[in-house]
Amino acid sequence: MVPYAGYCHTFSLMNKNKAKTGVLLVNLGTPDSTATGDVRKYLREFLMDGRVIDIPAIPRWLLVHLIIAPFRAPKSAHEYTKLWTERGSPLLFHTVDLKEKLVQKLDPNLYQVEMAMRYQSPSIAEGLEKLNKANVKKIIVISLFPQYASATNGSVVDKVMEIARTWQIIPNITFVNNFVEHPLFLEAWAELGREMLEKESYDAYLFSYHGLPERQIRKGSVDGYCQLSDKCCAQYTKKNQFCYRSQCFLTTRLIVEKLGLPTDKVVTCFQSRLGKDPWIQPYTEDMIKQLAAKGAKKVLVFSPAFVADCLETTVEVGQEYKEQFEELGGERWDLVPSLNSRDTWVDCVKDLVEQNT
Ligand SMILES: C=CC1=C(C)c2cc3[nH]c(cc4nc(cc5[nH]c(cc1n2)c(C)c5CCC(=O)O)C(CCC(=O)O)=C4C)c(C)c3C=C
Numbered sequence: 153m154v155p156y157a158g159y160c161h162t163f164s165l166m167n168k169n170k171a172k173t174g175v176l177l178v179n180l181g182t183p184d185s186t187a188t189g190d191v192r193k194y195l196r197e198f199l200m201d202g203r204v205i206d207i208p209a210i211p212r213w214l215l216v217h218l219i220i221a222p223f224r225a226p227k228s229a230h231e232y233t234k235l236w237t238e239r240g241s242p243l244l245f246h247t248v249d250l251k252e253k254l255v256q257k258l259d260p261n262l263y264q265v266e267m268a269m270r271y272q273s274p275s276i277a278e279g280l281e282k283l284n285k286a287n288v289k290k291i292i293v294i295s296l297f298p299q300y301a302s303a304t305n306g307s308v309v310d311k312v313m314e315i316a317r318t319w320q321i322i323p324n325i326t327f328v329n330n331f332v333e334h335p336l337f338l339e340a341w342a343e344l345g346r347e348m349l350e351k352e353s354y355d356a357y358l359f360s361y362h363g364l365p366e367r368q369i370r371k372g373s374v375d376g377y378c379q380l381s382d383k384c385c386a387q388y389t390k391k392n393q394f395c396y397r398s399q400c401f402l403t404t405r406l407i408v409e410k411l412g413l414p415t416d417k418v419v420t421c422f423q424s425r426l427g428k429d430p431w432i433q434p435y436t437e438d439m440i441k442q443l444a445a446k447g448a449k450k451v452l453v454f455s456p457a458f459v460a461d462c463l464e465t466t467v468e469v470g471q472e473y474k475e476q477f478e479e480l481g482g483e484r485w486d487l488v489p490s491l492n493s494r495d496t497w498v499d500c501v502k503d504l505v506e507q508n509t
């Protein structure tokens with residue numbers, strides 16, 4: 153044992169003298185409080201991002217400042233009161249917990265981990281500054297969105313580069329593009345699913361993902377491959393490997409395989425449409441109607457575009473869609489909670505870090 157202990161001691165001293173690898177975990181962001189003013193501030197920053205509302209800057213400014221933010225802020229502020237806790241917004245505190253658990257699992261001599269929000273606080277600028285001051289040799293940026301979208305992962309890349317390009321020395325920066333196929337991401341969802349399935353049996357399994365304007369999928373389509381039909385997105389090929397819709401269908405298939413669910417009882421759909429333009433389909437509202445019309449009484453719902461409980465899951469899926477389903481005669485609408493900071497998910501993030509070191 154003695155030589156081994158000595159070796160470890162030397163090894164850890166060697167590590168102490170080496171530059172660390174920086175890790176930046178980034179989630180979407182949330183208002184600072186449920187006050188209408190804070191929600192308005194959040195919505196303005198979020199929706200003024202040209203990757204989120206991808207229209208020219210002047211019409212975007214008019215749309216956001218004169219229409220969406222003023223009308224949506226009071227309504228959204230009220231919605232946020234339904235999920236706010238003593239620790240604030242779940243999206244934020246679950247990301248803090250994830251970061252803290254990750255820190256526990258990584259060697260502190262090798263890694264410095266920071267977390268940030270794409271919009272509002274803590275900002276990406278603050279997180280990057282901490283890593284820059286620590287003189288890290290490399291930065292691994294993990295956007296906490298499993299499926300790639302220009303509006304989320306793409307926007308994080310944009311923001312990180314906007315800041316890093318002002319530095320004299322830019323270390324190596326690696327971005328994790330998506331992690332839909334990571335076995336531990338899938339296993340974490342399967343564990344959550346099993347916990348629900350042990351207690352209850354269901355007539356149908358609904359996978360509801362955040363929606364996107366169809367236009368944004370078309371813009372990213374290689375050789376016009378993505379026509380937003382079931383034919384293109386139901387397959388995952390090198391042509392549509394970055395198509396958000398196809399990555400969502402793939403996520404469903406892989407979780408369903410792990411759980412051994414009957415595929416004829418599984419539906420994939422998209423929620424949270426904003427504005428009048430067509431968003432990717434099928435819409436979750438339409439699927440709820442179809443399931444109820446077919447006589448489904450008990451539905452188990454997964455939201456695997458989100459890694460933490462948030463407004464979109466807890467309130468929109470867990471409360472509003474539940475009410476709609478019950479009004480149509482449904483009896484049970486059980487939402488699988490999100491990954492938050494459960495161990496298998498932390499192990500997934502740890503593995504993403506180590507693979508990219
Ligand atoms: C899966 C990741 C997400 C994608 C893709 C995405 C695209 C996208 N979102 C909007 C508009 C809104 N989204 C809102 C909330 C929200 N969105 C995501 C994730 C994705 N968005 C999350 C995690 C949340 C919840 C944040 C929280 O604090 O809990 C909202 C604000 C909420 C509201 O006022 O109702 C808006 C607005 C667009 C336009 C878009 C793609 C173009």
Ligand SMILES: [Fe+2]
Binds near residue numbers: 362424
């Ligand atoms: Fe969103």
Ligand SMILES: [Fe+2]
Binds near residue numbers: 379384397398
């Ligand atoms: Fe596609």
